[in-house]
Amino acid sequence: MTDALDSFRQDTRDWLEANCPPEMRLPMARDADACWGGRSFQFASAAQKTWLDRMGAKGWTVPEWPREYGGGGLSKDEARVLASEMRRIEARSPLSSFGIWMLGPALLKYGSEAQKLEYLPQIARGEIRWCQGYSEPGAGSDLASLRTSAEDKGDHYLVNGQKVWTSYADKADWIFCLVRTDPTAPKHLGISFLLFDMASPGVSTSPIRLISGASPFCQTFFDDVRVPKGNLVGTPGKGWDIAKYLLTHEREMIGAMDFSSGGRDSLSQIAKRTIGMTDDSLADPMLRTDIVRHEIDAWAFALTMERVKDEAKAGQGVGALSSMLKYYGTELNKHRQELLMSVGGSDALMWDGPNHEGDQSRSWLRSRANSIEGGTSEINLNIIAKRVLQLPGA
Numbered sequence: 001m002t003d004a005l006d007s008f009r010q011d012t013r014d015w016l017e018a019n020c021p022p023e024m025r026l027p028m029a030r031d032a033d034a035c036w037g038g039r040s041f042q043f044a045s046a047a048q049k050t051w052l053d054r055m056g057a058k059g060w061t062v063p064e065w066p067r068e069y070g071g072g073g074l075s076k077d078e079a080r081v082l083a084s085e086m087r088r089i090e091a092r093s094p095l096s097s098f099g100i101w102m103l104g105p106a107l108l109k110y111g112s113e114a115q116k117l118e119y120l121p122q123i124a125r126g127e128i129r130w131c132q133g134y135s136e137p138g139a140g141s142d143l144a145s146l147r148t149s150a151e152d153k154g155d156h157y158l159v160n161g162q163k164v165w166t167s168y169a170d171k172a173d174w175i176f177c178l179v180r181t182d183p184t185a186p187k188h189l190g191i192s193f194l195l196f197d198m199a200s201p202g203v204s205t206s207p208i209r210l211i212s213g214a215s216p217f218c219q220t221f222f223d224d225v226r227v228p229k230g231n232l233v234g235t236p237g238k239g240w241d242i243a244k245y246l247l248t249h250e251r252e253m254i255g256a257m258d259f260s261s262g263g264r265d266s267l268s269q270i271a272k273r274t275i276g277m278t279d280d281s282l283a284d285p286m287l288r289t290d291i292v293r294h295e296i297d298a299w300a301f302a303l304t305m306e307r308v309k310d311e312a313k314a315g316q317g318v319g320a321l322s323s324m325l326k327y328y329g330t331e332l333n334k335h336r337q338e339l340l341m342s343v344g345g346s347d348a349l350m351w352d353g354p355n356h357e358g359d360q361s362r363s364w365l366r367s368r369a370n371s372i373e374g375g376t377s378e379i380n381l382n383i384i385a386k387r388v389l390q391l392p393g394a
Contacts, residue, residue: 005077013088020089020091021051024092025089025091026090026092028092034093035093035094035096036129037052037097037125038172038173039173052125053125054094056094056095059072064076065120068117069116069121070124071120097123097126098129100123100124102130103123104120105246106245110233110241111234112233128174129168129172131220132176133148133177135166136163141375141376144188146191148161148222149179149180150194150227155228156227159227161222165208165218166205166220167217169198170207173198176193176195176246177194178192178193178194179194181236181239189237191240194227194233196231200225200227202222202226204220205219210369212362247375248322267339271287275345287343298336304325308321324380330371333370337364340364341364344360
């Protein structure tokens with residue numbers, strides 16, 4: 001096995017050296033430089049498109065997905081080798097995708113064969129961009145209280161209602177959406193999981209402006225939207241099971257997003273470049289200590305992520321541990337943003353400028369939302385207490 005893995009490593013190294021454009025080995029200047037794909041995505045450069053096309057054709061945007069669904073068909077050990085070789089050359093992630101992080105795992109578990117063959121290869125190649133239709137004005141932490149309805153019309157559903165905090169709904173091609181198909185059932189029952197095109201008649205979006213000045217979230221409205229019955233994932237009334245499974249992947253994704261993405265400088269690299277060094281060290285001992293402590297915590301968190309993933313692939317599942325990952329990852333990212341503000345000093349307080357000045361202050365403000373999205377920190381702490389630590393109730 002070691003010889004085979006060594007051979008795979010060398011082949012992977014050779015392929016990456018030959019196929020990863022030099023521009024895709026440079027740190028991203030800002031989060032907006034990430035590649036999201038989709039039918040209307042505007043690539044930042046020809047190199048960005050080339051990198052996505054090559055990795056997508058290889059199946060390495062989703063290395064462990066089966067080949068028949070657009071993946072690389074790699075084993076767990078081979079996927080680790082690929083990740084380490086990408087880190088070695090500081091390659092950027094070729095694709096950021098809710099389809100990969102959230103919908104894909106749910107389709108692999110609950111989708112029909114036709115749905116897997118239809119959607120998963122498009123996700124893997126970055127041809128379709130998804131958004132998530134979960135939260136509603138009256139159904140946030142109590143998600144099961146959702147009211148968006150899907151009325152059975154024989155060969156299709158007629159969807160009416162409203163979602164809120166729909167990330168990038170105005171840029172997405174399709175939505176995976178929780179709807180109520182049986183209003184007479186208990187609230188956790190009677191919920192179904194639908195997929196539909198955001199270009200469908202009756203779908204509209206309205207961006208929500210945040211304190212950061214950006215509008216990544218939207219209100220999303222459905223007015224007599226026709227959705228074919230074939231777009232139902234799983235069985236009618238069993239959408240809550242799919243929703244819970246997908247939430248574990250969403251929380252894991254949110255927790256890991258700022259610590260597993262390639263193409264980004266470490267805190268220490270940014271600090272050295274921004275404020276310089278004395279005797280090969282940062283001059284400010286307090287800041288130096290805080291940065292070192294943070295990077296140690298980030299490495300420990302990354303190792304915990306790997307352990308949980310190994311347990312999940314061994315059949316133990318992630319379950320409630322996703323709440324732990326989401327909560328701790330949220331706190332780490334908020335701390336990182338605080339430290340970046342300290343590193344930047346007064347320059348980090350800028351709001352606008354010709355060369356993306358103001359990005360740091362906006363990122364710092366944006367990080368406040370990490371405590372809310374994907375389940376509030378309070379909700380996740382309750383889950384950790386009850387289902388991970390198994391503490392007695394009040």
